[in-house]
Amino acid sequence: MICQKFCVALLHWEFIYVTTAFNLAYPITPWKFKLSCMPSNTTYDFLFPPGISKNTSNLNGRYEAVVETKLNSSGNYLSNLSSRITFHCCFWSEEDKNCSVYADDIEGKAFVTTVNSLVFQQTGAHWNIQCWMKEDLKLFICYIESLFKNPFKNYDLTVHLLYVLLDLLEESPLLPEKGSFQIVQCNCSFNECCECHVPVPTAKLNNTLLMYLKITSGGVIFHSPPMSAQPINVVKPDPPLGLHMEITDTGSLKISWSSPTLVPFQLQYQVKYSENSTKNMKKADEIVTATSLLVDSVLPGSSYDVQVRSKRLDGLGIWSDWSTLLTFTTQDVIYFPPKILTAAGSNISFHCIYKNEKKIVSSKKIVWWLNLAEKIPQSQYDVVDDHISKVTFPNLNATKPRGKFTYDAVYCCNEQECHHRYAELYVIDVNINISCETDGYLTKMTCRWSPSAIQSLAGSNLQLRYHRSSLYCSDVPSIHPVSEPKDCHLQRDGFYECIFQPIFLLSGYTMWIRINHTLGSLDSPPVCVIPDSVVKPLPPSSVKAEITVKIGLLKISWEKPVFPENNLQFQIRYGLSGKQVQWKMFEVYDAKLKSASLPVPDLCAVYTVQVRCKRLDGLGYWSNWSTPAHTVVVDVKVPIRGPEFWRIISEDTTKKERNVTLLWKPLMKNDSLCSVRRYVVKHHTSHNGTWLEDVGNHTKLTFLWTEQAHSVMVLAINSIGASSANFNLTLSRSISKVNIVQSLSAYPLNSSCVILSWMLSPSDYNLMYFILEWKILNEDSEIKWLRIPSSVKKYYVHDHFIPIEKYQFSLYPIFTEGVGKPKIINSFTQDDEKHQHDADLYVIVPIIISSSILLLGTLSVLHQRMKKLFWEDVPNPKNCSWAQGLNFQKRTDIL
Numbered sequence: 001m002i003c004q005k006f007c008v009a010l011l012h013w014e015f016i017y018v019t020t021a022f023n024l025a026y027p028i029t030p031w032k033f034k035l036s037c038m039p040s041n042t043t044y045d046f047l048f049p050p051g052i053s054k055n056t057s058n059l060n061g062r063y064e065a066v067v068e069t070k071l072n073s074s075g076n077y078l079s080n081l082s083s084r085i086t087f088h089c090c091f092w093s094e095e096d097k098n099c100s101v102y103a104d105d106i107e108g109k110a111f112v113t114t115v116n117s118l119v120f121q122q123t124g125a126h127w128n129i130q131c132w133m134k135e136d137l138k139l140f141i142c143y144i145e146s147l148f149k150n151p152f153k154n155y156d157l158t159v160h161l162l163y164v165l166l167d168l169l170e171e172s173p174l175l176p177e178k179g180s181f182q183i184v185q186c187n188c189s190f191n192e193c194c195e196c197h198v199p200v201p202t203a204k205l206n207n208t209l210l211m212y213l214k215i216t217s218g219g220v221i222f223h224s225p226p227m228s229a230q231p232i233n234v235v236k237p238d239p240p241l242g243l244h245m246e247i248t249d250t251g252s253l254k255i256s257w258s259s260p261t262l263v264p265f266q267l268q269y270q271v272k273y274s275e276n277s278t279k280n281m282k283k284a285d286e287i288v289t290a291t292s293l294l295v296d297s298v299l300p301g302s303s304y305d306v307q308v309r310s311k312r313l314d315g316l317g318i319w320s321d322w323s324t325l326l327t328f329t330t331q332d333v334i335y336f337p338p339k340i341l342t343a344a345g346s347n348i349s350f351h352c353i354y355k356n357e358k359k360i361v362s363s364k365k366i367v368w369w370l371n372l373a374e375k376i377p378q379s380q381y382d383v384v385d386d387h388i389s390k391v392t393f394p395n396l397n398a399t400k401p402r403g404k405f406t407y408d409a410v411y412c413c414n415e416q417e418c419h420h421r422y423a424e425l426y427v428i429d430v431n432i433n434i435s436c437e438t439d440g441y442l443t444k445m446t447c448r449w450s451p452s453a454i455q456s457l458a459g460s461n462l463q464l465r466y467h468r469s470s471l472y473c474s475d476v477p478s479i480h481p482v483s484e485p486k487d488c489h490l491q492r493d494g495f496y497e498c499i500f501q502p503i504f505l506l507s508g509y510t511m512w513i514r515i516n517h518t519l520g521s522l523d524s525p526p527v528c529v530i531p532d533s534v535v536k537p538l539p540p541s542s543v544k545a546e547i548t549v550k551i552g553l554l555k556i557s558w559e560k561p562v563f564p565e566n567n568l569q570f571q572i573r574y575g576l577s578g579k580q581v582q583w584k585m586f587e588v589y590d591a592k593l594k595s596a597s598l599p600v601p602d603l604c605a606v607y608t609v610q611v612r613c614k615r616l617d618g619l620g621y622w623s624n625w626s627t628p629a630h631t632v633v634v635d636v637k638v639p640i641r642g643p644e645f646w647r648i649i650s651e652d653t654t655k656k657e658r659n660v661t662l663l664w665k666p667l668m669k670n671d672s673l674c675s676v677r678r679y680v681v682k683h684h685t686s687h688n689g690t691w692l693e694d695v696g697n698h699t700k701l702t703f704l705w706t707e708q709a710h711s712v713m714v715l716a717i718n719s720i721g722a723s724s725a726n727f728n729l730t731l732s733r734s735i736s737k738v739n740i741v742q743s744l745s746a747y748p749l750n751s752s753c754v755i756l757s758w759m760l761s762p763s764d765y766n767l768m769y770f771i772l773e774w775k776i777l778n779e780d781s782e783i784k785w786l787r788i789p790s791s792v793k794k795y796y797v798h799d800h801f802i803p804i805e806k807y808q809f810s811l812y813p814i815f816t817e818g819v820g821k822p823k824i825i826n827s828f829t830q831d832d833e834k835h836q837h838d839a840d841l842y843v844i845v846p847i848i849i850s851s852s853i854l855l856l857g858t859l860s861v862l863h864q865r866m867k868k869l870f871w872e873d874v875p876n877p878k879n880c881s882w883a884q885g886l887n888f889q890k891r892t893d894i895l
Helices: 002-011 118-123 832-871
Strands: 014-020 033-039 064-070 084-092 109-115 125-134 139-146 158-165 182-185 193-199 209-217 220-223 227-229 241-247 253-258 267-276 281-288 292-295 303-312 326-329 333-336 339-343 348-356 367-370 381-383 389-393 408-413 423-428 434-438 445-449 461-468 484-486 488-490 496-500 509-517 520-523 527-529 541-547 554-559 568-576 584-588 595-598 607-615 645-652 657-664 678-685 689-696 700-705 709-717 728-732 741-750 753-760 767-776 784-789 794-798 807-815 823-825
Touching (some): 158 193, 241 333, 554 607, 568 595, 645 709, 689 700, 741 807
Antiparallel strands (some): 033 084, 209 220, 267 303, 461 484, 509 527, 657 700, 807 823
């Protein structure tokens, strides 16, 4: 009868009044804990999970809630069943399995709902719970997993989390008023797992978070006891990222990883790995604080499985989830290090373990090769142990790129074979020249360097680093452990340029180039620079150039730059102005001088002058050249001489007068120094004495010759004065009859040159020079003339001669006493054809000789080519077997 009533009660819905009492909050632990709700009056031990101690009288069970159930049947009243059923809910964990329950002294509040209570009377209700703070420190998460499998599929699981973030930190906070709690609905999945998210402000990570769960399952509403936590103490980091394994330079297996985000406390890491090799199998679990772990005794062909998780190092915290499993298998040949980056001139070593099929080769049987072309001498081998061989390369030279390969391949081989795997050796010449200069204002220092020496190393990054000492440089610069990087910019000329500003003039700047690469870093030899010692001064200013009057020197003056204040030396360059100036240099070592005077060959030319300066003690650099200064052409002296001149005499027979026309050529700059303002003719006769006649800029003058002798002189006048040396010509009627030129011959050499020769007879007069006249005969053409020294007996006249024309040549002897009688010819000499032929020989003979030499050279080359062409396939009898021992120089008779 009782069983029948029990079954009826199981099939009907009843009303359950749920009363939840809160006492002290359960502190959330960093590990999982459980929530269990069970009837208090039942004697069924199976309602409690295994291992839990049930104690109805122990008052030490602090963390529970009471659920009271009142049964009302719509059809039958079950008088023999209790009308009131109380469920007690408590927290417990694997570390603390005591789930004590109050018997009478229970405080709390009652919540009533409708439920079929017999389901929970038989099994109770249990949940797994874990709460943590996400690594981003913004979200608090509670994960609830139901251990009660609801037989009523139409009952949905609904979970709400009620929480309050207390302002005061309390170890055992009492429950605040109900209205102060905030509520969040948890996300539940079909497998009755829920996740609750509580946002936590960053400023309140150390405050106490008080909360409880409201769970609706199978129509029953359960209220958990209150639980509390400080979010900062239950942070659950994200799983480590970037798990990586590699063989180190020492032959160990390096397991490394990185934390996903930054947290405000240090982490510890748990690494579990397993090794599977031909020799042994092992598993290990280690706790480390670094983000890497070294595993020793790595052998070829071994397999490693690794996982890592993290947790807060100090204080409470929750382990993160395990990272994704990573498997690493070592190769049959292990090089350590597998790649080396080093500087030229250094010594390095490679180690190797060689596995041939399933057996590790003895280190004594290992040989080393470079690029599979050069066997490394055994003197460079070392046996580390039974399986590890070592090779050392001393005093390395920089690697020469071979096509796309910028390294040398180092092979570790068995005595009989080489594996295709190899180690890579990169040797870089790190001797990078760094040059610095301080500007003339002493405000900044610019340093330059070229990366051309290491451009072949792909993936490298160059950086200038420096350390500034308080005063000067040490005798031997060294790389300081504390240094700073300097930004440098690539220029169009391929150099990097770095600017230090401001600068300390007397401080020592030790600098070097660091080559950063995935294989490591290299440093160039350090250099130490004192800004005051590398000053490039500003160029001298106010540079002026002039040709001094009367003295005739090129005078250059300048002003010294304001900085630096050291004594300076100066350098002058000067030359004739033009597109390509041919510079001449002059040094000035006296720091006090501000000018210099230099002799120049042409006082009437325009000179370009520039000046630069440098410290007198030799430190620093030459400044840039100053802005060019140019001289101005002015008269610096009186003309050196007057112009050469000649006279033409015309007679008027009707009036019985002789008119003399003087002709002269304009004076050149080198003679006029440097210009002519006018010409003045100086006359002298015995009757009229001496007088001057100003001609201005004209180059001829006609006057009447009336006396027996008339002397004339042409003076050149410039801004300084009259020419000091002048030509004098005396016109004398008596001397004009003196004849000393016995013969005159003219031989045309070509259309531009005529050779004249003459013979003289002895004379008592003082012969000064000759005047030669020529013109086209029978034409009123211009008379041309030139002055010939008295010592010459043959002269080449250069002019444009027309072969079909006849020319008149007149040779005048000029004496101190006057102009002698001329020798005149009206045509070329009769044997001109012979001289013409002789002249042609001078041209033709060299051409014939050159052509003959060229022809002989061509024939010799052709002979060699023909010999090679026709005799290439004919064998050398000396190489034949039948000809061995025969003397081909000795004649043999053929029978």
